[in-house]
Amino acid sequence: MEKIVLPDIKDLHKIEVYKANDGYTAINKALSQSPDDLIEQVKKSGLRGRGGAAFLAGLKWSFMPKTNDKPKYLCVNGDESEPGSFKDRQIFELNPHQLIEGTLITCYAIGAKTAYVYIRGEYHKWIKLFQDALDDAYEAGFVGEKMKETFNTDFACEIYIHKGAGAYICGEETSLMNSIEGQRGYPRVKPPFPAQNGLWGCPTTINNVETIANVPKIINKGWEWFSKIGEPKHPGTILFGISGHVNNPGVYELPSGTLLTDIIYKYAGGIPGDKKILCVIPGGSSMPPLRGDGIEGVKMDAESLKAAGSSIGTGGIIVMDEDTDLVKVLARIAKFYYHESCGQCTPCREGTSWLVRLLDRIGQGNGSSHDLDMLIDVASNIEGNTICALGEAAAWPVRFMVSRFRDYFEKRVKKEIVLPVKNKVHSMRDTAFPLDSP
Amino acid sequence: MEFKFTPGNQAKINDTLKKYPTKKAAVMSVLFLGQEQNGWISKEVMKEIASVLEITEEEVFGVVTFYTMFYEKPMGKNHLQVCTNVSCMLRGGYEIFIQVKEKLGIDNMEVTEDKNFSLEEVECMGSCGTAPMIAVNEDYYENLNADKVNEIIESLRQKN
Numbered sequence: 001m002e003k004i005v006l007p008d009i010k011d012l013h014k015i016e017v018y019k020a021n022d023g024y025t026a027i028n029k030a031l032s033q034s035p036d037d038l039i040e041q042v043k044k045s046g047l048r049g050r051g052g053a054a055f056l057a058g059l060k061w062s063f064m065p066k067t068n069d070k071p072k073y074l075c076v077n078g079d080e081s082e083p084g085s086f087k088d089r090q091i092f093e094l095n096p097h098q099l100i101e102g103t104l105i106t107c108y109a110i111g112a113k114t115a116y117v118y119i120r121g122e123y124h125k126w127i128k129l130f131q132d133a134l135d136d137a138y139e140a141g142f143v144g145e146k147m148k149e150t151f152n153t154d155f156a157c158e159i160y161i162h163k164g165a166g167a168y169i170c171g172e173e174t175s176l177m178n179s180i181e182g183q184r185g186y187p188r189v190k191p192p193f194p195a196q197n198g199l200w201g202c203p204t205t206i207n208n209v210e211t212i213a214n215v216p217k218i219i220n221k222g223w224e225w226f227s228k229i230g231e232p233k234h235p236g237t238i239l240f241g242i243s244g245h246v247n248n249p250g251v252y253e254l255p256s257g258t259l260l261t262d263i264i265y266k267y268a269g270g271i272p273g274d275k276k277i278l279c280v281i282p283g284g285s286s287m288p289p290l291r292g293d294g295i296e297g298v299k300m301d302a303e304s305l306k307a308a309g310s311s312i313g314t315g316g317i318i319v320m321d322e323d324t325d326l327v328k329v330l331a332r333i334a335k336f337y338y339h340e341s342c343g344q345c346t347p348c349r350e351g352t353s354w355l356v357r358l359l360d361r362i363g364q365g366n367g368s369s370h371d372l373d374m375l376i377d378v379a380s381n382i383e384g385n386t387i388c389a390l391g392e393a394a395a396w397p398v399r400f401m402v403s404r405f406r407d408y409f410e411k412r413v414k415k416e417i418v419l420p421v422k423n424k425v426h427s428m429r430d431t432a433f434p435l436d437s438p
Numbered sequence: 439m440e441f442k443f444t445p446g447n448q449a450k451i452n453d454t455l456k457k458y459p460t461k462k463a464a465v466m467s468v469l470f471l472g473q474e475q476n477g478w479i480s481k482e483v484m485k486e487i488a489s490v491l492e493i494t495e496e497e498v499f500g501v502v503t504f505y506t507m508f509y510e511k512p513m514g515k516n517h518l519q520v521c522t523n524v525s526c527m528l529r530g531g532y533e534i535f536i537q538v539k540e541k542l543g544i545d546n547m548e549v550t551e552d553k554n555f556s557l558e559e560v561e562c563m564g565s566c567g568t569a570p571m572i573a574v575n576e577d578y579y580e581n582l583n584a585d586k587v588n589e590i591i592e593s594l595r596q597k598n
């Protein structure tokens with residue numbers, strides 16, 4: 001199988017190696033075509049966003065106004081903070097020039113002359129690696145004013161890195177824009193959508209790092225080629241990051257629609273000790289968890305996962321074996337969203353705190369069946385009542401885990417499963433609720 | 439104590455300002471520079487940044503308190519960040535957090551008496567596939583176990 005985003009080419013992060021492998025030829029090809037043609041090709045390729053919502057990239061680009069009365073911007077989202085996701089850092093490290101080239105092509109297609117690549121602040125090493133590649137690309141005349149001469153064109157585009165400072169919410173596209181503007185990273189109410197009113201009130205497109213990194217190959221090899229890889233409704237390869245209880249965790253680039261069980265057993269080497277799987281979260285911690293006894297035949301693409309009752313998210317697969325303490329896992333996930341809620345909306349701010357307290361009570365052995373109903377009730381009241389999708393991100397794992405594993409949770413509250421409490425931890429800065437009993 | 443940026447950092451600020459159409463947008467970058475130079479974000483650092491970027495001190499303060507990577511008090515020379523989020527937790531993240539706590543004798547967000555170490559429990563760091571992990575200042579240490587954690591702390595102690 002051919003890899004698109006992370007091909008097995010030694011030293012591909014070096015500009016000479018990238019160039020020797022057709023690097024920076026796609027931008028040249030793109031500049032000889034009209035922006036509308038490019039948008040059409042990306043639309044037809046079927047490329048869908050890899051940042052969580054799997055929205056059609058070409059369609060999103062087509063929302064950008066054609067007028068030029070205001071500057072336009074591209075934001076490349078490398079905030080990568082959803083637990084279970086660790087794929088974009090591979091691109092910064094192993095194939096940064098393809099991301100740079102994709103950024104240039106996208107900017108040309110949407111009419112932007114400036115792109116900000118937002119990278120989470122903790123990724124010091126990957127920011128440096130990407131900055132080094134960017135410096136080389138500037139030096140070689142592939143980015144910035146020198147592009148005009150290099151490619152014999154009127155188009156020039158600047159690419160800047162914006163370093164985050166530790167806030168999951170800044171991965172949400174409108175929060176990301178506020179963060180770049182130097183405000184607190186509060187999500188904005190939509191509409192207006194970023195294509196109308198984005199960075200500094202100007203038309204803006206936001207795409208994930210992996211989405212953009214696919215673009216050069218689509219331009220070079222053609223949309224038809226891309227559209228035939230993997231599942232037709234969500235074509236291409238996906239960087240699947242698999243973590244938790246597997247023998248070989250890591251990032252695997254595979255065609256969309258690969259069987260979840262193949263990723264777990266064939267690529268990630270199965271479960272340590274050949275244990276059974278209790279639960280799998282298929283797309284980062286905010287996505288609905290699946291029961292281990294129900295993953296046979298489940299394919300990893302947006303449509304198949306929807307049919308299976310979950311969502312592709314970031315493609316971050318978290319595997320839990322049969323001995324996992326699900327109450328503790330869910331409490332930890334709930335605590336994350338509580339900690340990361342920006343506090344603007346009451347249902348999210350208050351609801352996430354309720355979820356943590358309820359799960360804490362259950363974890364301490366003081367829960368009841370009524371608490372389980374209450375968890376579902378609180379989660380349902382967050383969903384759909386908030387400014388941004390962090391509300392859903394907090395509610396889904398709770399609502400789906402409790403309802404899908406009701407048998408397990410009932411046994412826990414009735415103390416039919418007794419787990420040894422190993423760790424007594426008071427934790428997380430600003431968080432008043434310890435996970436375990438003191 | 440008054441705080442002023444060094445000429446080197448002043449030059450870096452000028453470079454940063456070129457990236458954005460407004461001065462305000464540089465606030466996060468400039469805060470990182472201030473934190474690097476001063477060790478932490480003091481009131482004086484915020485005051486100076488407000489004046490350099492021509493924004494209010496409240497605006498700077500608002501940004502500082504929104505993010506976890508800006509520290510409003512001095513942290514240790516080696517700031518240990520242990521991830522306990524779900525993928526790390528499944529592979530022993532909490533055990534490592536407790537081990538570090540006990541070894542250093544400090545709790546979350548505390549600093550050792552010799553100011554050599556501080557500890558922070560952090561959210562997912564993007565190392566889930568190489569879990570569990572610790573970041574020491576800017577460097578990631580991954581695929582850890584109890585022995586490796588001991589080695590890391592011992593070697594940091596020796597460096598001091």
Ligand SMILES: Cc1cc2nc3c(=O)[nH]c(=O)nc-3n(C[C@H](O)[C@H](O)[C@H](O)COP(=O)(O)O)c2cc1C
Pocket residue numbers: 048049050051052053054055057077078079080081082168169170171172173174206207208209211212388389390393
């Ligand atoms: C709370 C929250 C956090 C998010 N974090 C990220 C992130 O870290 N990276 C990312 O690409 N998208 C993230 N997203 C999705 C973005 O809002 C946006 O949809 C995405 O970057 C668009 O890119 P795509 O269409 O190429 O997928 C997040 C969304 C929410 C609600």
Ligand code: SF4
Pocket residue numbers: 169186187340341342343344345346348349386387388389390391
């Ligand atoms: S849903 Fe939560 S994170 Fe999103 S804007 Fe509302 S309070 Fe903030």
Ligand code: FES
Pocket residue numbers: 083084085521522523524525526527561562563564565566567569571
């Ligand atoms: S859960 Fe620890 S690095 Fe992702």
